[in-house]
Amino acid sequence: MSTRAALLSIGDELLLGEIVDTNRPYIAQQLLTLGISVVRAETIGDEIDEIAEAFKRALDCADIVVGTGGLGPTDDDLTCAALAKALGLDIVFFDDVMIQMAERLKRPVEALSGSNRKQAMLPRGAFPLKNDWGTAPGVHVRVGTDKHIFLTAGVPREMKGLLAARILPILRGIVPVPQAVVIKSLHAWGIPESVVGERIKPLMQAGLNPNVGTRIGGGVVSVRLVAHGRDTAAAEAALKPALEHVRAALADGLFGEDGQTLGSAAAMALRDTHKTVAFAESCTAGLATSMLAESPGASAVLMQSAVLYCNESKVRECGVKPETLAAHGAVSQETAGELAAGIRARAGTTIGVSVTGIAGPDGGTDAKPVGFVCFGVATERGVTTFERNYLGLDRNTVRLRAAHQTLDFVRRAARGEY
């Protein structure tokens, strides 16, 4: 039985739906590395009684509670007051917090404003956690002998700093760490989630070690394995057979692990084989190139690209024949092939790759509907062309799928498939 945690995200802006809460998944993943499972997460607005009740509910179901947000200087920042109310504690002034704040702001203590002073008011008995990334200190409160509450600002940079440098070290000392946890994600392209699900069905039953789940995003199928063991070696031993099963199930579609993307996988394949690439992009308009360039060091493998939105530029920049455009149209395997060969010749790269399609919402026909996309791959062995249908998707989803497919072609071309 692993240690249980509850997370509270506090702020009207979260409830109003103005921003997406990225703190919650981040904290959950960090806690999981210590074997701490998040069993519930709540989002509440800036209302003191609602926040106080949420702290009580969280303590009912968990040993570790992490609250983010509501530590700012303004009157709608109520987290410390609400926590004090929930625990029946006074709010008191912490001199050392005020001194740290003055040092950070490079001003004398007397020059600090009333709103800074408010940020030095914490529940009696709390341990302030020094914040090197902003003004509001983190807070650690022990409840009874074995429950712990931690508070951080909601600004992701401050939360991440406090979590890594203050909270996780404390948790490492607190948590019995009955089990080590090893988490592995495998990513595949070009294989339907339902096929993957069928192949790894025996691994997906509840209660198994590792726990295995799938998800899909932008057409990429990801399988996550979470293994437990008395130590890391035991967790890895539990992981191994399932990992091999998943690898076999993803087969040829498997392109990366953990934090890898199709862009980083393509860049790595190019680097490993000492090849270079240039893109000719129409409907994706630079998205595929930009995703490759997200990887540090992309400049070793990416020379240049051309976004060729109008027909004239396809002819002028990549030597597409006007007859090809007239006979087959801009969105055709014929045009895609000439674009790929053209950009490869122009840039002098090992690989040239092209993508041209109908992203919509307009421009579709019965023969070539919105979502119809053609691709070309040019290498020293010649030109190969492809088509795909991303039907029923909106403009920018079609563009994302097409960019992902383009990057997969680059990865495969680097490995010598074309």
Add this chain to the structure above:
Amino acid sequence: MSTRAALLSIGDELLLGEIVDTNRPYIAQQLLTLGISVVRAETIGDEIDEIAEAFKRALDCADIVVGTGGLGPTDDDLTCAALAKALGLDIVFFDDVMIQMAERLKRPVEALSGSNRKQAMLPRGAFPLKNDWGTAPGVHVRVGTDKHIFLTAGVPREMKGLLAARILPILRGIVPVPQAVVIKSLHAWGIPESVVGERIKPLMQAGLNPNVGTRIGGGVVSVRLVAHGRDTAAAEAALKPALEHVRAALADGLFGEDGQTLGSAAAMALRDTHKTVAFAESCTAGLATSMLAESPGASAVLMQSAVLYCNESKVRECGVKPETLAAHGAVSQETAGELAAGIRARAGTTIGVSVTGIAGPDGGTDAKPVGFVCFGVATERGVTTFERNYLGLDRNTVRLRAAHQTLDFVRRAARGEY
């Protein structure tokens, strides 16, 4: 006092932090248009008793409960069973749901699997909501005389379809709509959030109508105004003076409203002035062009772009002088100016714009650290160059800021500023 709602997001993948919950903010915003305020949102895993308890807590604090996720065909999808448990209801088989499912899958009812059959088991007395976007029906359950629970699948496409076509129409009939709500967002670039906050401070006090909040993302400062009134005209009347105040505060930085982005604002400015653009991108590697192309109809204003990652391509494609590169480097206002002029001449567009910078993590020097970016804007009136420092940010944040700045230059150039 507006109607109160609670949201439940159900699924281990959300608790484990594998995916960010984008359903929650979307639903909150949709409900707000009916004057329904989300007062609490919970995330729970695939554990039947935890889910049942969460439904009870939600009904304690809200009149409307919307649950997403856990309606799938596999054994870890437990939302219907948990809701039945929470309300003390049986789970029963709905023939008509099975028939609809068979129609959607284009198979005879007898051919459906046991897992499809599971998706036709709903709490007794529930109203199934036809799902035209997937297999799992939505669910509507009345609790007593004035509380309502709605369930949808967690897949965003299915959730959005069911919300728009089934749930919101029902809510329009249920909710007293004591007040109309008008929501307006204004977006600005190039003005610090602290300056905006200072200028609109009087509007940001608690309890005012409209409620005003700010947020920042990718360097864009957004101000949200939520106005209430007995009808839409009254809400708009309440909104108007605050809206004018915010417009004045954002001044020249204001580029768009509501769903607009820097990309769509640039595209609209070009369309309105019958101008065209081509980009020469180095560090952003196609990101600025791709963001412009997110707008439907971008092909009317975007002709082509060049991603010029290596120095040779800057010389060959845009006529940057080797002496300029030797004397000032690839990241310099001099090179940026020649790139902008070169791409404008090559593409034959009204406007040519360039961006070249040090995205990191490597390549920074004392004189040109990571985050140093240069820009060029070429028009019929000549070439103007700029530099910006995005210090202390990571590679892809620098790239995003630089792409945003490039798009703002396009917008301003279209309006004749350069």
